[in-house]
Amino acid sequence: MTIPNVSHSVTIRAELNHRPGVLGRLTTAIGEAGGNILGLDLIEANSDTIVRDITILASDPDHAQAIRLVVEAVEGVHVQSVMDRTFRMHQKGKIEVVGKSPIKNRDDLSMAYTPGVARVCLEIARKPVEVHNYTIKANCVAVVTDGTAVLGLGNIGPYAAMPVMEGKAQLFKEFGGIDAFPICLNVATSEALIEAVEMLEPTFGGINLEDIAAPRCFEVEEELKRRLDIPVFHDDQHGTAVVVLAALRNAVIVVDKKITEISVVIAGAGAAGVAIAKILKNAGVPEIIVVDRHGAIFDGRQGLGGAKDWLGENTNQNKRHGSLSDVIAGIDVFIGVSGPKLLERSDVQKMGSRPIVFGLANPDPEVLPEEIEGVAAVIATGRSDYPNQINNVLCFPGIFRGALDAGAMAITESMKLAAANAIASSVGDGELSPSYIIPSVFNKSIAPRVAQAVAEAARLDGVIRLDRI
Numbered sequence: 001m002t003i004p005n006v007s008h009s010v011t012i013r014a015e016l017n018h019r020p021g022v023l024g025r026l027t028t029a030i031g032e033a034g035g036n037i038l039g040l041d042l043i044e045a046n047s048d049t050i051v052r053d054i055t056i057l058a059s060d061p062d063h064a065q066a067i068r069l070v071v072e073a074v075e076g077v078h079v080q081s082v083m084d085r086t087f088r089m090h091q092k093g094k095i096e097v098v099g100k101s102p103i104k105n106r107d108d109l110s111m112a113y114t115p116g117v118a119r120v121c122l123e124i125a126r127k128p129v130e131v132h133n134y135t136i137k138a139n140c141v142a143v144v145t146d147g148t149a150v151l152g153l154g155n156i157g158p159y160a161a162m163p164v165m166e167g168k169a170q171l172f173k174e175f176g177g178i179d180a181f182p183i184c185l186n187v188a189t190s191e192a193l194i195e196a197v198e199m200l201e202p203t204f205g206g207i208n209l210e211d212i213a214a215p216r217c218f219e220v221e222e223e224l225k226r227r228l229d230i231p232v233f234h235d236d237q238h239g240t241a242v243v244v245l246a247a248l249r250n251a252v253i254v255v256d257k258k259i260t261e262i263s264v265v266i267a268g269a270g271a272a273g274v275a276i277a278k279i280l281k282n283a284g285v286p287e288i289i290v291v292d293r294h295g296a297i298f299d300g301r302q303g304l305g306g307a308k309d310w311l312g313e314n315t316n317q318n319k320r321h322g323s324l325s326d327v328i329a330g331i332d333v334f335i336g337v338s339g340p341k342l343l344e345r346s347d348v349q350k351m352g353s354r355p356i357v358f359g360l361a362n363p364d365p366e367v368l369p370e371e372i373e374g375v376a377a378v379i380a381t382g383r384s385d386y387p388n389q390i391n392n393v394l395c396f397p398g399i400f401r402g403a404l405d406a407g408a409m410a411i412t413e414s415m416k417l418a419a420a421n422a423i424a425s426s427v428g429d430g431e432l433s434p435s436y437i438i439p440s441v442f443n444k445s446i447a448p449r450v451a452q453a454v455a456e457a458a459r460l461d462g463v464i465r466l467d468r469i
Helices: 022-032 061-072 084-091 106-112 117-126 128-134 158-174 190-203 216-227 235-252 270-282 308-314 344-350 396-406 413-425 444-460
Strands: 005-017 035-047 049-058 075-085 140-145 178-182 206-209 233-235 263-268 289-293 333-336 355-360 378-383
Touching: 005 022, 005 035, 005 061, 005 084, 005 333, 005 413, 022 049, 022 061, 022 075, 049 061, 061 075, 061 140, 117 128, 140 190, 158 178, 158 396, 158 444, 190 216, 206 216, 206 235, 206 396, 216 233, 216 235, 216 270, 216 444, 233 235, 233 396, 235 270, 235 333, 235 355, 235 396, 235 413, 263 270, 270 289, 270 308, 270 413, 396 413, 396 444, 413 444
Parallel strands: 140 178, 140 206, 206 233, 263 289, 263 333, 333 355, 355 378
Antiparallel strands: 005 049, 005 075, 035 049
């Protein structure tokens, strides 16, 4: 059973007989059922009964239901209601539109809307670049998906993808101060997706592609980058790659190695695996081997095609053949962006000295940290309940903040490398340790640091609007 966690927490409102021992029996029953009590709040009390809200961490929905049945079975307890806290947070959506300038009188209305707004419209018609100064486009990002590859859920469609996109929009606002909006598109083809986003471009200052299945995600991103003059960024690819590189820069320092001298095996040749291989190559990693379900990818291997052609041409120069277990011998770093339980303790024991293991599959990594304790020198996962969480929220708010602030028309490889370096440098040399190679996602200084580095890289790359006031 999974450890009880907040994503499966419930609040049970229960009426208790106002007698000694009832509350004790209730809390004991919950504990014996495997529930973890997070809060115990008094709602009302009289001489005969007490109503309490008991907030409980459960392992999954079935476990939460089992806890409810246990509570109902306690003598002197009546369950009034059970609220799933995660569903409650999502009720009626998680985001809203709020006006920046209050409209309290006739003058406010005349400037915000007719007749005053016409002057601004005519100025933008005369000089279209002013749309970046006088509309929400200056600080607005579309979070776009077709719902074909949502989290670990797969192809669940655009309606079911909406809660994830809303959450992404929340993160943009919370960490980057950016107004983002979920755009979930009911489209059947890559071209339909591309055309829909192209038609939406007048409204948005940037496009964050999200949860689009490979290989469509590669085609869509490349074509939108060609057609649009605003930043287009597929976070599942590049956000993951940026944070991986940031963590790796610090991990190699911990094990006293150099990034320009290490060897890396990547398990997974989807969107994230390809992007990680590209950014590591750009960062100077000399030996990269990518493994998919058929084994190591190398130039000339049958059945490649698409993005895997690039992997064949640019990685595994020694053309090592075989499975993950075959090619991992002597390797310095393992990065998993594939699936659970792909790596054994014996595989890690075959790696080079002081091996680094990033098992990033969610919710279950390629290998659990406790399974390789004492063998791997540095371990990272995508989970929040282990040290060294590789989380894209360290990256995308700052990247878009910097791009928007600079008036960037694209996000370049230099901007991604600058973001990775900014994240890595947020952990000082005196702070680095095997369990601390990457800053906390709640460190509010990260996004501004990333934004500053990205904006400077955009200027150096010459991808900013020179006619912007």
